[in-house]
Every structure is written in structure tokens, then in C-alpha cells.
Amino acid sequence: MNRKELDPDRSPVAAFGQRLRTLRDERGWTQDELGERMGCSGTHISAVETGRRPPTRRFAVSADRVFGTGGRFERQSQAVRHTALLEGFPEYVTHEARAAEIRLYEVGVMPGVLQTPEYASALNARTVERGAITPEQADERIALVAERQAALARTPPPLVFVVLDESCLRRPVGSPAIMDDQLARLVEFAALPNTVLQIALFDMGDRRPLSLPLYVLTLQNRSLVSYAESAQRGRLERESTSVVPLLTAYHQLQAEALSQAASVAMIEQLRKGTP
Incomplete structure (x- = not known):
């Protein structure tokens, strides 16, 4: 079977998918078997593993439950959602x-x-003007x-x-x-x-x-x-x-x-x- 090679350094989405695949392989589960345990389809598992679909918080929590990883998947999924933030x-x-x-x-x-809220807003407004982040990412930073x-x-x-x-x-x-x-x-x-x-x-x-x-x-x-x-x-x-x-x-x-x-x-x- 041809499998897409994963580069965990490419993005937080890729790092999440690589870890999911690694733990699944260690247990000898197919994507369909993992999907059954997590309450989703094997196609969904494949999409997350290969980075075609970002993991939701609900998906990450389910993965932690199945693999017993103590919240690590949930923490890693935050890096996926907080795309305006640096790794780590x-x-x-x-x-x-x-x-x-x-x-x-x-x-x-x-x-x-x-x-202050005003300082944070002014700082991020300039960053948006420079094109470094999107307005949505600015809102994300301010909320954080x-x-x-x-x-x-x-x-x-x-x-x-x-x-x-x-x-x-x-x-x-x-x-x-x-x-x-x-x-x-x-x-x-x-x-x-x-x-x-x-x-x-x-x-x-x-x-x-x-x-x-x-x-x-x-x-x-x-x-x-x-x-x-x-x-x-x-x-x-x-x-x-x-x-x-x-x-x-x-x-x-x-x-x-x-x-x-x-x-x-x-x-x-x-x-x-x-x-």
C-alpha cells in the first residue's frame, strides 16, 4: 500500500497527523478500527493523518481518551487552531x-x-496592516x-x-x-x-x-x-x-x-x- 509520507515539521496540522498515525501503527489498528473507537469514519482519520482536515478539539479529546495520552492531543490541537502563534x-x-x-x-x-485591551488591539492592527496576519488571526491573538x-x-x-x-x-x-x-x-x-x-x-x-x-x-x-x-x-x-x-x-x-x-x-x- 502506498502511504503519504508525513513531515511533522511542515506545520502543526502535519505534526498532529504524524503523531496520530504513529500511535495507531504501534497498536496495529487500521484507520477504520481507530475511527470506530473514536466515533468517526476511517476516511476522517485518513484526512486528519495526512493533514487534509485539521483536528477539532472534540476529535483531539477523543484521541486522548482512546490512546490514553493524558491531554497531549488536546494541547497539540491548540497549536493547530492558534495558527497566528509561534510553535510551542x-x-x-x-x-x-x-x-x-x-x-x-x-x-x-x-x-x-x-x-491593556487597547494596546493589544493597536499592536495587532499594525501587524494586520503589514500583512503579517489576517484580521481573524488578530482577533485570535487579542482573545488569547x-x-x-x-x-x-x-x-x-x-x-x-x-x-x-x-x-x-x-x-x-x-x-x-x-x-x-x-x-x-x-x-x-x-x-x-x-x-x-x-x-x-x-x-x-x-x-x-x-x-x-x-x-x-x-x-x-x-x-x-x-x-x-x-x-x-x-x-x-x-x-x-x-x-x-x-x-x-x-x-x-x-x-x-x-x-x-x-x-x-x-x-x-x-x-x-x-x-
């Missing part, structure tokens, strides 16, 4: 919603968990910002540590009023009992241990997860041998950054229009 980020968000501690470092833009912020309001709340590169404050997004509201949001965030906000100044120079955005999570079981990204790629790491050095660099960044009090004072100066 949808799965990162699922961990972030349950993490005990969250550490963020951002460059150039405010992190999503701190964006709201979902992430709502998840942080859980009880008990996570500890949230944020280091912002100075560029996050000085890069205008939207109107002056939008930026002022965004800076006010940072001050409010810093006043919360479960948060720490610091600014990494430009003049930190070569003492800066990180140059690209980095997110590090401490999960409830104290295991670590990190997410780092460049302009076109995102990477999720779960292996401690990879995450611990990143966490060390983050702590070094915190040591060199302004204190929270000095950071808030700087933000207030910017709001008053003083350098």
Missing part, C-alpha cells in the same frame, strides 16, 4: 494557566499578560491575551516576576493615551502582593545575560518549563538540563535590572513626559 506557544499557555510561579522577560513590546489574564486571577494566584527591556516602555504603540494607560497598568501590576516588576535599562550593555524574550514557569510539582522565541520560531523546553541554565540567566538579569521601586519611579517619569 499554545502549549506554553496551557502550562502558564496552572503554574505556581511565572517569570517573564520581554523586549520591544509589553507581555500579553500585562497588555484576555484568556491569559483571566487565568492569572485564579486563587491562589501565581507569583509573577516580570523584567521588561527599556524598549518596551519607549516604543510607542497606538496613541499617547493608549501608552499612558498601558504604563499605568504596569504601575498597578507592581502594586499587587504577588508580583515583581523590574526594568532592564539600555545601559546594562554587555552585562545583559538575555537578549531575546524568555518565559520560565515553575509548575505545581516544582518542575520547570521554558519558552523562548525569535522573530519566526518558538521553542518549548521541559528538560531541566535545558531550562535550569535559562533560569540562572533570568536570575542574573534580575540582579542587574532596576529594583521595583526604581522601575516604578521611571515609569511614572515617562508618564509625566520626562526622560
Whole structure:
């Protein structure tokens, strides 16, 4: 039988289909047999495996039930649905919603968990104008910002540590009023009992241990997860041998950054229009 070769690196849809086929082959099931177990046709299984049809959340949940994969298919299907997001980020968000501690470092833009709705809308509107994403994908990104912020309001709340590169404050997004509201949001965030906000100044120079955005999570079981990204790629790491050095660099960044009090004072100066 001729079978279509699958390239899991081609897209999230292809990665989902390749994993589905691999687990089915390991159990010796035909597509019709798997379809019977999942409540769909073998033709539907074939379409998902070869990337002709994206998996729905319902399909992914059914696959997790049949294969006993503990929610992995459902998490992977989020990468398929969140087509405007870099690889690894949808799965990162699922961990972030349950993490005990969250550490963020951002460059150039405010992190999503701190964006005001107006800032998020202005940021994505420009991205749509450049043709980088569609209006529908912009709406998806804005909705995800709201979902992430709502998840942080859980009880008990996570500890949230944020280091912002100075560029996050000085890069205008939207109107002056939008930026002022965004800076006010940072001050409010810093006043919360479960948060720490610091600014990494430009003049930190070569003492800066990180140059690209980095997110590090401490999960409830104290295991670590990190997410780092460049302009076109995102990477999720779960292996401690990879995450611990990143966490060390983050702590070094915190040591060199302004204190929270000095950071808030700087933000207030910017709001008053003083350098």
C-alpha cells in the first residue's frame, strides 16, 4: 500500500497527523478500527493523518481518551487552531494557566499578560496592516491575551516576576493615551502582593545575560518549563538540563535590572513626559 509520507515539521496540522498515525501503527489498528473507537469514519482519520482536515478539539479529546495520552492531543490541537502563534506557544499557555510561579522577560513590546485591551488591539492592527496576519488571526491573538489574564486571577494566584527591556516602555504603540494607560497598568501590576516588576535599562550593555524574550514557569510539582522565541520560531523546553541554565540567566538579569521601586519611579517619569 502506498502511504503519504508525513513531515511533522511542515506545520502543526502535519505534526498532529504524524503523531496520530504513529500511535495507531504501534497498536496495529487500521484507520477504520481507530475511527470506530473514536466515533468517526476511517476516511476522517485518513484526512486528519495526512493533514487534509485539521483536528477539532472534540476529535483531539477523543484521541486522548482512546490512546490514553493524558491531554497531549488536546494541547497539540491548540497549536493547530492558534495558527497566528509561534510553535510551542499554545502549549506554553496551557502550562502558564496552572503554574505556581511565572517569570517573564520581554523586549520591544509589553507581555500579553500585562497588555491593556487597547494596546493589544493597536499592536495587532499594525501587524494586520503589514500583512503579517489576517484580521481573524488578530482577533485570535487579542482573545488569547484576555484568556491569559483571566487565568492569572485564579486563587491562589501565581507569583509573577516580570523584567521588561527599556524598549518596551519607549516604543510607542497606538496613541499617547493608549501608552499612558498601558504604563499605568504596569504601575498597578507592581502594586499587587504577588508580583515583581523590574526594568532592564539600555545601559546594562554587555552585562545583559538575555537578549531575546524568555518565559520560565515553575509548575505545581516544582518542575520547570521554558519558552523562548525569535522573530519566526518558538521553542518549548521541559528538560531541566535545558531550562535550569535559562533560569540562572533570568536570575542574573534580575540582579542587574532596576529594583521595583526604581522601575516604578521611571515609569511614572515617562508618564509625566520626562526622560
